[in-house]
Amino acid sequence: MSPLHGLRVLELAAIGPVPYAAMLLADLGAEVVRIDRADGEQPFAAWHRGIDRGRRRVALDLKQPDALARLLSLVEDSDVLLEGFRPGVAERLGFGPRACHERNPGLVYGRMTGWGQDGPLAHAPGHDINFLALSGALDAIGPEGGDPVVPLNLVGDFAGGALPLAVGVLAAVLEQRTTGIGRVIDAAIVDGTASLLTMLAAMEGAGLWSRGRGRNLLDGGAPFYTVYTCADGRHVAVGALEERFYRQFVRGLGLDPEQLPDRDDPAQWPALRRQFALRFATADRDSWAGRFDGTEACVTPVLSLAEAAEHPHHRARGTYRDEAGLRLPAAAPRFLDDPSRAAAAAQHVP
Incomplete structure (x- = not known):
């Protein structure tokens, strides 16, 4: 039996983090009912072909009284509701937390927004890239001397949005099982993305992280934790952080570690990177992957999907x-x- 067998979830149709959070719950065995628009319009249907799995679907025009009544009747028999409207929209349509809890006090009501339910930007539009920018995450991602690099929508929508929403839902369901009382979860992408930066913020506060992109241990600045281009234009990823992994990495390149610049001195990193880059440029990606296969050098090919x-x-x-x-x-x-x-x-x- 799946871990969430018997958990009943209502998902109000949305994009990005809400359907992904619902997919996670469905994958774990929850019964998810998706409330779609009655006009059948699904502008992001092609994007969601994968993450829309595991649902039953009901089409409702929630601006109509009979459809609202149907939704609230579904609320009575559900454990969780997920919605991704801007703050106040669900209340205006008649299915905000208060209306739902009048029908079902134990309902866990999960709210997913970009900026949160309150604050100066609560009602402003935005997308993943905007939430990354304001959280501080986007500024930290990219090469030295280059522009910030957009990390797909993985960091904001899914890691900073959907995952905290799903964790919050599961925590509230655990409490609900004891108290019989539901919670309202304010999951904001900008908050979740900021949470992902906790370790980096601590490193910066301790003087262990530079404010410039591409100059640090984990942002591609270190020549032993970065990506290199091979002779065929494809790439390998190197993660030889620890000394014993680094020695195997250098050995696999056919270099003498005693003849290389000091890896513990960031001032020497550009010179060290040049030597590594020249070596990787002498063979294609799969040749290097084969050479490092079975070692502890932490070198892997960069693969397409x-x-x-x-x-x-x-x-x-x-x-x-x-x-x-x-x-x-x-x-x-x-x-x-x-x-x-x-x-x-x-x-x-x-």
């Missing part, structure tokens, strides 16, 4: 699966006593 799905490690674990004509990532995390997951992984072994 299509390549990643076919990698032997992912095939052995069933990390990707075929669904509705798409190759999609499977549910995560996994539970080691789940026989269905073990069977799925076995089907992908070459």
Whole structure:
């Protein structure tokens, strides 16, 4: 039986973090009912073909009294509601937290916004890139001397938005099981993204992080924790942070560590990077991947999405699966006593 078997979730149609959070709950066994627009318009349907899995769907025009009554009747039999409207919209439509809790005091009401339910920007529009920019995350990502680099919408929408929403829902459900009382969760992408920066903020406060991009241990500034271009124009990722991994990395490059600039001196990093870059430029990506395979040098090829799905490690674990004509990532995390997951992984072994 799945961990969330019996948990009933209502998902009000939205984009990005709300459907992804609902997918996570559905993957863990929750019964998710998606409330779609009655006009059938789904402007982001192609984007959501993967993350919309695991739902039953009901179309309602929530501006109509009979549709609102139907929604509130569904609330009575649900444990969780997820919505991603701007602050105040759900209240104006008649299904805000107060109206829902009058029907079901134990309902966990999850609210997902970019800026939060209050504050000067609460009602302002925005997207992932804007929330990253104002949280401080975007300024820290990118090469030295270059512009900030947009990390897809992984950091904001999904890591900073959907994951805190899902964790908040699960925490509130645990409390609900004891008290019978629900909670209202204010999940904001800008808050969650700021939370992701906790370690970096502490490092900066301790003088261990430069304010410039691409100059630090974990932002690509260190020549032993970065990406290199190979002879075929493809790339390898190097994560040789620890000394013993670094020595294997240098050995795999065919270099003598005693003849190299001091890796512990950031002033020497540009010179060290140049030597590594010259070596990687002498062979193609897969040659380097083969050379480092089986070592502890922490060197891996940078794979495309299509390549990643076919990698032997992912095939052995069933990390990707075929669904509705798409190759999609499977549910995560996994539970080691789940026989269905073990069977799925076995089907992908070459």
